[in-house]
Amino acid sequence: MLRLPQIIRNLFLRLEGLFGVLFQTISNLVGNFFGFFAKLFGFTSSGYFLESDQAQAIKQASAKQPIEKAQDNTAKIPATNRRRSNAKIDDYYLNMARDVKKN
Incomplete structure (x- = not known):
């Protein structure tokens, strides 16, 4: 590294x-x-920026009401996706490997 760029970088640091x-002091x-x-x-x-206790009590009471959930009546079908055997593709690669091994 040249001396002048190194001196300038150190000065700026x-x-x-x-x-x-x-x-930081200022x-x-x-x-x-x-x-x-x-x-x-x-x-x-x-507590300067908070609302009064009465307004907070109203919000807390309204938040405690239970929420009804709709029941899902659809039947749950387990998803079992089996892969098909790719016998033709497997045979192709096996044959290719045998040909490479022979040569």
Whole structure:
């Protein structure tokens, strides 16, 4: 490998690592800043986006109703598909193998 492309690749890898560390630190600072205000206004409570208990009780009661299943009256026939013997094809390949063996 030529030295110049190797040096350029290593330089870009090191710059990428440096920017990754710097931007991770900056993103953590921004996240902590907005996280403080989210906690202050109560956006982090788990029940904030949930519906009221009364609406959830109605949904749970309606979901518990049994579902009727229609019975299938058709007779179940077991599928047993046997392969036909391919005697003609088998004989053809056996004869071909014998001819090759003879020659």
